[in-house]
């Protein structure tokens with residue numbers, strides 16, 4: 001089956017900043033994909049390009065086999081999309097906005113929408129402008145999923161939802177993926193994402209730092225605690241394919257977050273002069289995210305004398 005989203009060297013240059021810098025991304029159908037990134041990382045910009053609301057400065061992309069740059073309306077008919085600030089017609093009621101959208105999509109849209117607003121216990125005759133933030137979020141979600149899109153793109157989908165609704169909603173995303181549809185989530189709620197996503201991408205300052213299955217990411221990153229006889233001891237450089245993501249020194253302890261750490265490297269480290277011991281621990285997704293996005297990330301495969309890391 002074709003990838004549901006592909007981007008090639010996607011770049012977005014605004015006057016004051018580079019929001020995206022050569023993003024290459026592929027997303028397989030039938031997955032819950034989560035895009036993580038700090039404030040200003042470029043997540044919304046990427047979503048706006050994928051949904052045809054923004055033209056990239058350079059590079060290309062395809063969404064559901066359509067180029068959103070040249071066919072924005074076709075893409076938007078095919079996908080479901082909830083932005084981080086959904087724009088709804090305030091003067092319509094919850095029921096009216098459903099009829100309105102159903103007139104565009106047809107099919108089972110209206111009955112599915114009604115089921116959804118009933119499930120969310122939304123007041124059908126209340127005007128959108130009189131709804132709470134969470135109720136508006138539920139209307140947006142109901143509209144986005146009512147035509148059963150093969151791709152659902154959600155920018156901060158659970159903001160404004162109470163914990164019970166968040167949990168049910170996220171679990172329903174797993175069901176969607178199990179039925180072959182794709183869910184693209186952009187979120188700051190890393191612990192929530194960790195429960196539902198099968199693929200994770202981390203965007204940092206407009207660059208895609210990593211994109212891989214969550215289980216692979218968690219299995220491949222560890223934090224080493226290296227105990228040194230002296231803080232000035234030089235720790236051997238880890239060879240390829242190791243990638244040092246972050247390191248900190250606390251007196252005679254060096255903490256190094258590393259991807260693709262292997263057993264032969266462990267032997268080299270533990271037998272290095274001045275190294276008293278090395279222990280490794282697994283990290284949560286949140287800790288991995290911090291390692292990838294923290295400004296102190298060292299460049300790959302450098303010699304790391306302690307004095308340079310304090």
Ligand SMILES: Nc1ncnc2c1ncn2[C@@H]1O[C@H](COP(=O)(O)OP(=O)(O)OP(=O)(O)O)[C@@H](O)[C@H]1O
Nearest residue numbers: 014015017019037038039040041042043044045046
């Ligand atoms: N229309 C615009 N004109 C100029 N700069 C913009 C524009 N849109 C976004 N930017 C800048 O591009 C960068 C990326 O913004 P974007 O909204 O994509 O980040 P984000 O990852 O979604 O952040 P957040 O998590 O805070 O929503 C930011 O520095 C932002 O100021």
